[in-house]
Amino acid sequence: MLSTGALRAHLLAARLAGPVATSREESLRSYRLFAARDPRVLLGLDPEWSWRDRDLIALMADKCGVSPDPRHTSGPDVIDPERTLAALDAFAARLRVAVERQAPVLFGTGHPHRLLGFYAELADALSAAGCPVLTPAKGGSVDITTRFGLRTYNLDYVRGVALVRESGAGGAGCATGAHTHSPLPVRTVLAAAAEAGGPLPELVVGDHGWVCGAGQLGIEAIGLADTDDPALFVGEAEGRVSVAVPLDDAVRSDYYRPLTRYVINRACLSQ
Known part of the structure; x- marks a missing residue:
């Protein structure tokens, strides 16, 4: 056990x-846009x-451990690992x-x-433990600006795990997909599930618009977020996101494997 x-x-x-x-510059720009209620960062x-x-x-x-000084305007942002660990424990719970x-x-990313x-x-661990992992609207489409x-x-x-891909990009089920912040995919998926008579998810796990879009609709949501994604932490502060885990969300994919093992063990889901 890790x-x-x-x-x-x-x-x-x-x-x-x-x-x-x-960077601190990226994060401060996101905060300015969020304060102006720019939909790209909401x-x-x-x-x-x-x-x-x-x-x-x-x-x-408070949530991530970045500098509280507004005069600090450049250089790399900083995340407190203790806050990441505490949030991962809450995520696992x-x-x-x-x-x-x-x-x-x-699940959606x-x-x-x-x-x-x-x-x-x-998703594999939860499915093995008896949780239905939902896949509504597979093969559907969504228009995103x-x-x-x-x-x-x-x-x-x-x-x-739900994702979106550009039309004609890769075959169904392949592991490539598009990077998006939009909440439209989760709205489309939830609408399709409701139209089909359910079930609807009791929990949404993911990032970006998957978490905030679900939380805004009153569905419990947990996810990962970087320092330039204040929406998840605002959602947590306002009670519409249950857990937001602060970490860099764009490092090498294999670097997240130890986090997966840790969460699975903490959630008592080890096979």
Whole structure:
């Protein structure tokens, strides 16, 4: 079993926590856009509270461990590994509750190139423990506005994890997919599940719009988020996201494997 100390060391060595690749400039830009309620960074969340730049800096300092000083405007952002570990424990606890309830679960990612393996192993573990892992709207399509204009994406599932891919990009079930922040995929999936008569997920696990979009609709959601994704942490603060785990969400995919093992062990899901 991976110890807390070993995982802490891995988080720092892999730059999942500690000084991360996300820059302070990127994070501050996201906070400014969020304060202006730019939909590109709201990720489907409709904040109840009024969030100013300095409020978001204070929140992210509390949730992630970034610098609380608004005068700190450059260099790498920093994530406190202790906050990551505490959030991973809470994340695992929510998975354990889902297993105890035999709750239907939906997994979805906007970071398939990096995080697909992390979610897929969790989906396998929950399925083996008796949780229905849902795959509604497979093969459906969703139109998403991008910086290149309106694009049509296809919904697919790889090892139980929802993702979107550009039309004509790869075959169904292949492990490639598009990077997206949009909440439209989860809205489309949930609408399809409802139209088909259910079941609807009791828990959504993922990132970006998958988490915020589900949380905004009143479905419990947990996920991973970088320092330039304040929406998940705002959602957590406002009570619409159950757990937001602070970490760099764009390192090598194999660097997340120890986190998967840790969460599976903490959730008592080891085979």
